[in-house]
Amino acid sequence: MSVRGPVRAERVVTSGTFTLDGETSEADNNVWVVGDDEEVLVVDAAHDAEAIHRAVAGRRVTAVVCTHAHDDHIAAAPALSLLAGAPVLLHPADHELWLRTHPSRKPDGELSDGLVLPVAGIELRVLHTPGHTWGSCSLYAPFLDAVFTGDTLFHGGPGATGRPCSDRATVEASVRTRLLTLPGVTVVHTGHGPDTTIAAERPNVPAA
Template identity: 85%
Template sequence: MSVHGAVRVERVVTSGTFTLDGETFDVDNNVWLIGDDAEVLVVDAAHDAEAIHRATAGRRVTAVVCTHAHDDHIDAAPALSDLTGAPVLLHPDDTELWSLTHPGRKPDGELRDGRILTVAGIELRVIHTPGHTWGSCSLHAPFLNTVFTGDTLFHGGPGATGRSYSDRPAIEASLRARLLTLPGSTVVHTGHGPDTTIAAERPNVPTA
């Protein structure tokens, strides 16, 4: 847990599977909660809606934000929305991918590049970072000196692009133009595995 004033970032790790292109893998996912004692925003409702709901600890959930629509990042989103009344937000370029997991349920709202989401009095700016999927987005919280990158940027470099709905040149271009330009001290909260910083990952992204 990291704290800045009354606003804090909490990590919940959930376990399940990731399935795409006919293959299934066991995965542990980072679910991020950003907020204070009154309200919280959830990033990537993975695998276990009940566990995530418990972590919200009675706070008002302002939104369930999906960084992208791989099933391991959205499988619990509708159930968490039902438990909390919070809208599920996803970039429209991932609508087709979403429908593979939730064919009868659409997201409640759209993430767009530059959209500002607010929680606990702070702003998070949506950065469209296509490549891992076409609709992949990151959330930059300047007040917290933090960016939530989903599977676009990890400790060690770019996310995977070897499957459907992904493209290696696109993710590298997104990283160079949209994320590596953030202050080097910015903490990167990832979709899987440990945190890193923008400065630490700059050498791990090929130059154009």
């Protein structure tokens, strides 16, 4: 019987640009490869499909999951899907945003609140956490004591708003009701920058 190695979350940092509403800036993104030595799930295929595919290192990819559809988080999703033979999954509320980046290629499947995504013998549960975008989702992995939040929650508090597809009160409510209710030891794997924990972020979110 082969030894598959521990289930884990591996960070791959890719770099490129983020463009929205006519403004472009440089961005370093966290791409998360979650699984074991045989199969993985990719969270947010940002910028560089080849770099992500190298990190996958021949393992079977069960899905390419998009926490939201800002272009820096999905730019490499179709190419990675082709390289890995894996479906791209996105919440339908972000389809309009997706089409701004990939007008001729739709996602392969939909994320929904409560959906369970199995990989390497564990489960990731989809939490719909709108506010940064209307379709923003987080992925909670109890086995790993971890949650993958995209741009909904960072080290220091909720993600940025102020764009037409976002709303400050909504993202704060999502963080309070869907994320801060998780165990305090839960590690928050973010879309940009360093990790944090649920306990560390509770003082950084305004009360209702």
